[in-house]
Each structure stands twice: as C-alpha cells, then as structure tokens.
Amino acid sequence: MQRVVRWLAMALPPLLFIVGVVVLWELWVREREVADYLVPRPSAVWEVLEGDPGRYAIAAQESLTAALGGLMVASLSAFALAVLMAHSRLLERALYPTALMIKVMPVVAVYPLFAIWFGFGIWPKVAIVALITFFPMLVNALIGLRSVDPATLDFMRSMHSSRWDLLWCLRLPSSLPYVFAALRISVPLSLIGAVVAEFLSGSSGMGQLILIANGDFDTPALFGAIVVLAFLGVALTAIVAAVEHRLLFWHESTLEV
C-alpha cells in the first residue's frame, strides 16, 4: 500500500503535466483551426498511430534492433578496452588520442564509407550507433576502474591478490556506478544514431518512416513517429534506471533522501 502511494506520488505529477499539455494543445488547435499539416491535433496523431500500428511497430523494431545491437557491441568492446587501458598507462597514452579523434568525427560524414563496407542492411546502422556510443563508455569505464577506494586496494594488495582478483572483486564493482552513468548517456544516443543512419540510408526503420511522412507533408504521421521514438527512449532509460537501482543498492547515488 505504502509503495503504491509512493509510486503514485512519483508518477502522477509528470503524467498530469503531459495530459494537461496534450489537452490544451488539442483545444488550441481546434479553437484556432490550425491546419493539420502545420500543427496536427493530438487526436489526429492518435488516429494515424491507431490506423496502422503494424507499420510503426515494424519500423520501431528495426530501429531498436540497430540501436541495441550497436550499443551492445560498443559497450562491451569499450569496457574491454577500458580494462586493458586501466592496467597500462602506455596503452592508454597510445590509444586515447585515436579514441578522441573518432569521438569528435561527425558520424554523418562516415556513413557513406560504412554503406560501402557494410551494404544497406542493418550493419551500417549498427556501426554508426556503435561509433557514437563507444566513447562515453570508454571514458566512464576507465575512470570507474581506476576510482578504487585506496584503503580497500591496500587491503587487497596486502593479501597478495592477483590482478584477476583485483579486477573481479574490486575494480569491476567499483566501476559499476560509472558504467551506468555512461549508459544513461549512450542509451538515448543509440536511438539518435539509429535514426540518423536511417535518414541517410532511407531503407528502413523510424528514420525512413519520418522521411516518407515528411515527403508526403503528412505531419500527423511525422508526429506519430516522434511520439513512438520518445516512448522508446523513455522505456529504455527506465529499464537502465531499474537495473541500476537493483545493482547499485550500495552506492550513494541510490540512497533515498
């Protein structure tokens, strides 16, 4: 009971705000008789979504697959590289500038290259997503693996811990708060990456759906795509937050004040 009350207290204000905005919007558009191709009524957007949910579901699934695939490839490889770099300053010095260069490179510029290499299927999209989500994980994981409590490290070393023990028992758990900070950045980035890649290829997913709606001046359909993307972003972020809360119960960031 108390949990339900607390949950309502958390969820109700933002929900009420959104509902309020949508209602005011609907009333304003009706009152002023604004054309649907300029600012569509929320109800018109809903009609589009409801009229062909399959189209949106398939597009969303295509985008989501690319986003999560790229995110996974990038996060795992970035974390593995961070582990190596955390153990070798030489490796860090050697690789960091290159990683930084890749980070500041505009992904849009690389897409044609990826299209040549990976064709027009899902792989160039995965590559684009991986490219933009790699760096946040690398930087955060590296800091996390190094930000170990010195007193705990002294204890572990006085016990003749192997590098593996230090990594598995100390560095890895210590890095988790930073890993989740990285995910909070890279999860939304992964959706952006997928949609941008779809804009460029125009072959599938939410990006293609938006391109087509735009070409048809079908603004309600455009808004429908935006709503779906917003929903996907919120859902993914909520999942990350839930897992974080579960795993980081011991960390200050999850303390309930």
Next chain:
Amino acid sequence: MVNESGPARAGRIATYNDPASTARSRRATCAESDAAAPVSTDTAVDRDSAGGSAIELRGLAHDYSTDSGVVRAIDTVDLDVAPGEFVSIIGPSGCGKTTMLRAVAGLLEPSFGSLSVLGGSPREAQRDHAIGLVTQEPGLMPWLTVAENVRMSLKLAGRPDAVDDWLRRVGLDRFAGLYPRELSGGMKQRAALARALAHAPRLLLMDEPFGALDELSREALRMELLKIWERERSSVLFVTHSIREALLLSDRVVVMSGSPGRILKDLAVPFARPRSDALFVDGEFLALEERIRVLLRTAN
C-alpha cells in the same frame, strides 16, 4: 603474480639502494596494483639472523619526489619487532610513520636500506598471507555484507571459513547481514578488524586504526583489541597518535621525531598482562605518559 618466480626465498631480506627505485616507489603510492614491483636487490643472509625477528629494519629511508624537489619522509630507521611483540610507533604528523608501515606491508618500496618481514621480503609475507592490515579508513567493500567482507580475506588466503566466529569476537554477530553503509564508524572498524584477523596473520599492521572514531568507540575498540591480542599474540606494528593507547597496548613504544622521521626513543612498557584500563590511573603509567609527551613536544 609478478614476484612468483624469485629465487629460493628462505632467509632473504630485501635491500633497497637503487636510486632509480625512487621513481618506482613513488608510483607505489598511486592506486595501482602492479606498482609494488619486485624488490630491486635481494641479499641473501643467514636465516637465523634474519628469522629471529618478525620485522627487521636496517637503515631504512624513503624519499618522495614532489614538485618542489625530493622530500625525505623517513631517515635511516633501525627497528626490530620480536615475534609476538606489540610495538607502537608514535610521533608528530608527517614523521613518516605511515610510510614505514606501508614499506613493511609491501605496499611501498623504500628508497634505501634493508627490510625483512617474517624472515623474508614483504612480498613474500604477502604471499604467505601472513599480514593483517587495518588502516584509518576501514576500506570495506560497500557492495558486500559485513560477513562477506570478512569472508573476502579468508577466500584470498584460502583458509577455512571462520567468519561467524570472528564476527562474534568483535561483537558484530548480530550485524553479519548488514551492508557497510548501514553501520556506524565504530562498527565498520570492528568489521575491518575482523577481516584483518580472520585469516590468522602472524603479523598485524595497524595504521591509526581508531584515528577516525569518536572517543567512546575508540575506547571500546582499544579494549577489544587488547583482549583479542592477548589471546592471539601475533606480532603487531601499531601506528597511533594517542600516547595512552600506545602505552595500554604495547610492549614497546617507539617515539619518532618530525620530518624527516627518525627514531628518538625506544621505550619498554613494563606493565604485566593481561592489562586493563585500570592502568590509566596507575602512577607509573602516568609518569611514562608524561615522559613521552615531553619527548614529543621537543620532537617538533
């Protein structure tokens, strides 16, 4: 690990005189697992002369390089701790007490001198899981419960599980399932003490273990340690700022002078064991306390 392949290790002590090692030993203070590299030179000595003491320091000195040049933290320290002896080190802040203790623990490579721990190098003592370390910060792992934290040292040492027993002995048996952030400072330090003792180390190294606690917790933990140690009788090197604490616990109190740290006086503490806090009002105790206080005043 790095140091596994050294030559026969019985009766060896580590000597340090390589100027290049200064740079490395500075890294040893950074949070790096590989920083305590193998010792620079090993000199074989007769096992009897080295194995007689739990700790044997000869001409130990250590330099830190800072932006404004090289700073000597400790200077030519000679010190012996006999097996089963409780030795306290007391001195003004920055007299190199911690540097000395970290060198003994194998966490820092001293710049000069020689150092033998339980008849071998500090790294060998680490490998034998013969060292129990308690520092001012408890250094518990926040993602493990109290019991799991204590179990960690048993796991690393490959010793049978004695967690419940140790938690009872430090008075934490009712809190075994709690996480560190749910504990008070004193309770955290009790857990750290149990963790340091659980694998039955022959040498206990304590760096101001009660320094961050309130006076009441300090007092309680002090008595707890006294009681536990008088049963275990491991060798102890104990760094503290409290004269009373040093006198209550120790067989000897080593008084050090300020930077660079040198040994001013090595005092035997004559009181019979088992001891209790009744000593605090003993005339001889108070006289010794005053004597050390005067020594420390001139040390600065």
